[in-house]
Every structure is written in structure tokens, then in C-alpha cells.
Amino acid sequence: MKKPAFLLSLLCCAASFAQDAVNTAAPAVSTEAASAPAAPATSAISRLRLFGQNGATAFLYRDSSCIRGMFSDGVEKASGGMGSAFGSLIGTVSNVSLGMAETETSQNLARKDGFFSKAYFREYEIPADKPSSLRLGFQDVSPFYVANGVRYDTVSPSCHGDITFTPRAGEDYEAAFSWEGKRCSISINQVIAREGKTELVPVPVTRAPSC
DSSP: OOOGGGOEEEEOOOOTTOOOOOOBOOOOSOOSOOSSOOOOSSTTEEEEEEEEOTTEEEEEETTOSSBOOTTSTTEEEEESSHHHHHHHHHTOOOOBOSSOOOOHHHHTGGGGOBTTBOOEEEEEEEETTSOEEEEEEEEOOTTOEEETTEEEOOOOOEEEEEEEEOOOTTOEEEEEEEEETTEEEEEEEEEEEETTEEEEEEOOOEEOOBO
């Protein structure tokens, strides 16, 4: 049962990008998930996995407790930039891994794929013991299509929010959306790998103001 103190709740309808917190067994050079988890290179950093696809926004603001403009220096656009959007559209986008342990969501990304919207993840190093902020959002794009030269587009469910959290040294984290009925929550979960299994543990987050 998720603890309310760990989540920011927003109203929305269910969408395909949701992730449940369940137990399961800066981008790197590698473009695929590592076969075995690797620890962070130094104890002064943490790692964060973000998911993306067409219709999703995932902006990372390192060493910041507030949200700057999307064109500000130092903003990492894991999802929502032109390059990632085009790659997701034509299906050429690939995962970028730093060696974090796999979770149920990262192992089953194909289930999140939509119409012209391939799902992927990217892992980033973030400074430990300093706040980092995220602008996360999802707009279901599956109802859009063109047939016989006519465009069909309907209003789709969505979920958006700005959050900040402070990672601890040497720990791994994963951002997540989850839905309960019509209520959407955005959370950050610590990824803990032990004895061949991966556990997701929610960590405290707060709403991030604009800078």
C-alpha cells in the first residue's frame, strides 16, 4: 500500500504509461540495459532512471530545487525533445543504461508502446545529497491517427507535475507514474537489488516551484 506522504496526487484518467511499485526479480556509452547491476562509479553521485515516449515529458534539473525554463542551460530532456520524439515516432530510439538493476517496467517496456510511440528509458548520474528536480508529464497520444487523408484526434487522459527530491549517495532511483481510479500520482522510487530481486521503495518528494 503506497504511503500518501511519498506521493503528489493529481487528477487524471488511466493511461498506458502507468507503473505500479512492485517487487521484481548523464547517459552512458552503452545503449542497452546491462546484464548485471553495476554500482555508481563514486560515492558522490546517485543514479536516476527516466522513461520516455511520444506524449511523455521528462525534464531533469540537476542540483536544483526548482524548475527552470525548458531552454535553460543544463536541462536534460530525457523525453519531450525533438530528437527523442522523432526516434520514438519511427521506432529507432534506444535505451541508455548506466548499469542500474532492471525493474518490471524497464524489463517490459514493449507493453508501454503506443501508436507511433515507442517507449524507452535513459539513466543519468545526479549529485548526491543535493536536490534535483523533475518536470514529468504524460499525454496519451494513441487516439490520434490519419485515414484517407482525414485527421482524427480526441481529447486524451493526461498527468503532469513538477517535483523535487534529494538522493542519497550511491543509491539508484526510478521515476514513476501510477493510477488509482481517476487519481494520478508521480513518485520517485529507490531501486534496491538484493538476492537476485529488485525492490522499489518510495522516497519523499515535494512539489517543485518555478525558479
